[in-house]
Amino acid sequence: MYSVDKMEDYSIYNGHKKLFHIVDYIIFALVLLVSLVIGIYHAYKDRHNTNAEEFHQSGRKMHPVPVSLSLCATFMSALTLLGNPAEIYTHGTMFYWIVLAMLLSTICSAHVFVPIFYKLKTISCFTYIQLRFGKVVRVIASVLYISQMLLYMGFVLYAPSLALEAVTGMTLWGTMISVGAVCVLYTSLGGMKTVLWTDSFQLVIMFAGTICVLIFGSIAVGGFSSAWNIANERDRIEFWNVSVDPRTRHTVWSVGIGGAMFWTYLYGVNQAQVQRACSLPTLKKAKLALWLNFPLLICIITLTCMLGIVSYAFYKDCDPKTFGLITKGDQLLPLLVLDVLGNYPGLPGLFIASIFSGSLSSISSGLNAMSAIIIKDFLKPLCWKTLQGRTELIVAKTVVVLCGILQFFVALAIAQASGLIIQLSYTLFSIVSGPLLGLFLGGMIFPCINKIGATCGLVMSLLFIGWLGISATIVSPTPMRPALPILTIDCNWNITTTENQAEVNLTSTNQNVSEPPIFDFYRISYQWYTMFGMLTNICVSLLVTVLTGVTENSERDSKLFYPLFYNLAPFLPKKYRNRLMFGVQYQTNSKDEECELRVSGNNGEITTVSLPKREKDRRTSFL
Template structure:
């Protein structure tokens, strides 16, 4: 037996008064920050101040927010569950994060920053026209609402597991506070609350890692236990795309997915563009990288310790909890529950991870609806206080929709939450990312090709994602677990768990399994078994390929006519050692010799914007404001 755990003693830890106080203090501080900025900026009616912080934010503050935005409760809870169930290959995602950081800072950010716009989807209008802009922005809103529903549900489920309180009541309270402080303070509040939440995340994860390691006899002991049971694995170099996690799927596939998140996702682009200069924005992006690596690494190490804690009695197989995603909250009670107040701090850590993502999403969707729909179509004269009021009302509406999505998710019987949310999110990520890549890297792409590429890739990704969920072909099996160390039985009353001492149970461990992939099944099942880490890459490449083919068939765009501010000479930058006479061809015919600071060139870009706007006038004046 390992340590002094409730899983062995039959004693269930409880959420104490001090835990509730520490947990509640988080929400009080968040609301206070929102109220403070609302009062401080009460006379400022500039909507760009609400969405971009007046472009006067500090790089360190923005970098904290960038780290916190997408490292939600799905990371804090899901990654340890991933290590517990499948092993440590997930740590290779840190290489993918490096690729994504470099791409965001030096490929995408310069283009978006020089556009000087609130919505990153304005780029698509300048490059392809209105149809693509609206389609992709709608996809982003649907994707973000789905993601926010998950990250509201996951920590609320964990809170229910450790307190027994109502799941719906928790979700209502969290959604209300998050919507309130986002609505009150805008971007400034989001950045400051994200920074506070990131500090709490680090404190919670480090505390759990240290105390959990102490409980099992030190981290080296935990590592040894995990290694003996096959949880330590770093050398899966399989090239088979059906391999769930390999060096290539995590390093390349994961890198492409995170390049989408940090390169062209409205939530992140909006933060990056809140800085006064491009140089500072790039510094903020790079400062965010160590934080990303540290959070992922801490979560993976906690997964190792978590396995050591329950190596002799798997809580899921034994029936103490329903799924692997609930093991971490159980561990928190077992490890931190002996000290009053620590459990509350860690649950604040879990909710901090989700609140940062939710507030960023609410602010981003408000900016998109205001810029891409209200002002673009019928409310062209919308400005000042009136525009600010509309933006805040949109935050309120999306806060309610977010809660509704979380309720729907809570009523479903899902797979492992981390993989399910990633898969569904990635179905839309690849096609969306492909639109930006085809426009920024390949100057020949025209609006017909972009539309065909988007529809085709979205169709393929929907087929892949839905087919995999419906058919559920056999994939990588979880690693073996044991229950022969359990010496008590579990009874349930409503949502609470009651434990009663019992005689030792029989060994219910999973028989020896293999991760080898069968080759004699139908081809379509092999397609469905593609690793979810490759979903964004597959969608992106499909989009680019179809976009270029259709563009050349329908009459490709002349590269010399494309504004160089809308392009990135990626291949030119990737091969600096090539002779100049050959390297010049990697410009693909785009004229990059015009300096971006040239006033005439800037005026030409502004003229293009005006032409697009004027071409989209409402056909009936009586519906325009």
């Protein structure tokens, strides 16, 4: 690592944060301008288009590569770029097991959920809910989704703006207004095509900015191997915590399995992602786009986790939050950027552009998705049945603008909240994602569930996980595992704070407080929220269905179901395995090289079987 005399220009030694150079502002503005130009280009190119479906799905003519880039960019938001390094800095590397979660979610999304949505040939994924459970459940689910996305986009707009204001001096409201306005404008102008191509451009910027910071940060600490050794000596490197205690923040099970449910919701049943997968011309290409997206996810997660290790090595003996240079953990990375790149005009601007590229991609995807939901789930079926053609296209663009204005006011409301912004956003997102995932998954794998059971399951799971998540956030019980050590021995306390203040910061967290037994329940890792919400939904749905009467065989359309248990039990004798079809008659397109099965009666007897040549009599695979 560099000696102190070479680091005297860094904020932890002089107590002053570096500011943006004019070149940095120019780089940031150029990224916004390019995104806007892409929107204007597609608006001009498609100026004769009068089809709203073209606006929402690009006429199902997109190529898998830009779709895969967009899939990655949409939920690799600014929250991820800022939050992951801070997570590694504070809690260590167990979070990296999220790559297992992403693998499992890709398998489930590509081979269970997307095929069902794609074959329905509909824009809104909630059309499935109406076909399966009726209009009432569809409306409830759609309202939940819109509320979730507005909250999420508010966090995505506000959190990076707040973090960057604290360390760069950029105006909070000015940044929010400019970023939000550009995003709304290009999304309303060009629709899905613009969203896909701007996402692709923004993902490239995200990679460029992240790699740049990683290289210069590694140089500053004597190389990445040096940073790794420092983090290892200070207990930041850990990969094998297999505790089954759900109160442990990060374990192989909570991150790998619990996190898999969260990411399955994002890539399996979230409207923003389903809409992209269904914009491709064939189901095979839709699956390909999801699999191309997987290595991109691994790369961005790996880079951000490496940045967390470098950040810890750089600030190993002077925690900038305790020092008073920053007030929140998600401001750590922007501070590091200005410390290691501040002498290279333009490079900090590139990183800031990469952060807001994450915001732009998430917000534009959410706006386009909400526009589709509002038109297809509310306006056309409930109050404007004749809406079509150019009028529908104008309404779709107007909805984008209105949703953009609304999410800005949501961001203003979030600005009044205090606490951990990124942690709060994940919790609120999980409160809705678990019940919605349970609604879709339960409907697909349990043909017996009826509309009453589905409604009760959705409501009860939402109440349960909402109570757990919000209570845990408000109460904030002391964690099961003590915090990893943070040192301040190299801080120049005389510059920004007094010695007494320093002692308060270092000792206030060590007080022992007696807590009621219910706090043990509140300590459950946030990584389990989505899975608990999903399981609660399915269990309540099945229980209520048993009490009110199961769905009859004649009402079971094979297009709406997936034989999960049949596929998971190839070891069972055929006689018993067939019963796992639950009486459904499966008919699939041979063009997609999938099986065709016909099952009749409650006993699950197969009367007709048509299998691919390579599977023949050995087994039936729907993957």
